[in-house]
Amino acid sequence: MDWHGALVLWCAVWGVAALIWFGMSLAGVTGAQRTVRLTGRIERVRPPRHGGSRAGGISVVVSYRDPASGQDVTVTNDGEHGQMITAAWEGREIGVSHPRGRPHAYRLSNAPGPRTRGLGRAGCAAFLVYAGLVALTAIDRGWPWALIGSGGPAAVLGAVQLPRAVRDRNGRLARLSAMEAVPGRVVAVLRDVSVDQDDGHARTTITPVLSFTTRAGTVVTAHCTANLPDPAGAYGREVTVHYTAADPAEFTVDRAAGERSEKWDVILHVLAVAVFAAVAVAGAVLLRV
């Protein structure tokens, strides 16, 4: 089998897989569609231990109402149970989900998530079909088609997303400027050391944990992984925390750094669109030479 045949087979296999997964989504039998999604509430936040591990996130006790029995269920984020909770306060609403009929396999998420149609696999398969078609065209009609096929759609998608990215950036900047400032304290510095089995190199991850009280009286405990100087020696340090009143999980200890980061986000987005467009144009020019 030559390259052409192999690519045709590739496209056919992933095409069939995409159709099956699209069909499953239409029939409502994907894993995501069969997942029960609920809203839980943090009942208790356990203080982190200085020097401990960040694995598992901030220890919380969560309760939610089981729709099947109508009773309140209390769970914790012990073991493999979904997203790492990195900001917690009593009363915070978080997402709880579990496969239908298996409430013991619950998963927690930082925010209650909307229902999804489970199109992730189908989309991935469709992308692989597209990649195969681009490669097939490049082999049959010349390699510049690979540049057009990869750069063109990426540039179009990036350009379409650009206004939304600008709107999001403006929204985040507005929230940054409206943030409230309160005193906070580094209540623990978590330290995770992993050793590479091959070369014996040790890698250390330092995660400071902040605690601050909002003006509404909510005590927030959160991992602070950015903009804190000398994080390893930050235990007990007093800092000023800027937070969004509507969602204290959105906070920073360096508002200026946050504003700079937001400006760079849009610049990088525009640069990426320009690079992809240039790649596509180069392909088109090479085709005509």
Added chain:
Amino acid sequence: MAITAGAPPTRTTPGGLALGLLTGAVIGASLTAFIGGCAAARTPLIVLGLVLPTVFGLLRYLGTLPRRARERAVAPRTALAMIESLEAVGSEASDVPVRFDLTVAPDDAPAFRVEFRQTVNLVELPDYRPRGIVVVEYPPDRPWKMRIVTRPTPAWEERAARAFLDSAPGPSLKNEPSKGCVGGLLTLLGLLLGTGAVLLLFRADLFGPDAGGAARKPSVTSSSTFSSTSSSTTITTTVTSATGTVALGPGRSMLDEGELRRSVESLTQGADQRQALTVVVQDRLLTVVWSPAGVDAAGFDPRSLPFDRVAALVEEARTTLGIDSPRSWQLTADGVTGSPALRVTVTGERGTGILEADGQGRVLRRNGS
């Protein structure tokens, strides 16, 4: 709390041992096939080496799907347990593997002992001491899959704080697979059997005269009067009373160094006096039309063709006749009497060109499209 000891379930099954044997066989067979196929340049063996473990893995995945679905459907049981002993196995990381020996006391079942390993953060290690009470979680049908709950719910935390448990007598269930020597030996036996099976079944490919570099030598059958055909993986030679043909396999060309000469000689072996009326050469095909038997004066000796000039003539025809994107070429040597006349025909997208040469390979004329 007074507790009753229960008997630990057995874990090693004949099915598990057979699966170990089969897994070993697949590993041995696929590795041998892949390495042997690469060494002997045998594509089917290489493919076998890749496909066999893939298919086995897929079948094993599909075969265990119902069991895994059943296991996932079982809700884990939570219970109190007492630490009989613990031993840090040691690690340079912040999470240390610790071997625990616990007495587990389920609410509605007899107590039992279990040994398992769990990583514990160094900072939390002092929390675990002999006689200490912890909350554990395990699948009821596989109690050896035990783990300590480091963040119990407040209700279980409260129970653990107030509980006192007695030790249950051993022996302990063990977390690590306990197939023991028999399982390991069976897997090793399977590995050897798989390796041996491939070596035995494909001995001709791996150790035969055609293995390795010898595979490229053509297998030749020649007959001056009767038709016979034989083929190897790279060359097919057919000799009949009227014609002789040599077809090359993929990736080879009559323009390769010495290929045309070898092909002509393979057709003329044992037929030294045989004359040809026409010789037609294409990229991977050589056809010789023999002169009729009994007509000794007709034709020419195909071994007299200017083999060293053929590649240059073809290249010249492709580049100097003004043919756009030449796609194929054909060299025809005709000679009813004496020296043959050569004609190279090149076909492109929009036309055909012909280059003519004498028996020594000297260009006589060119005709473009």
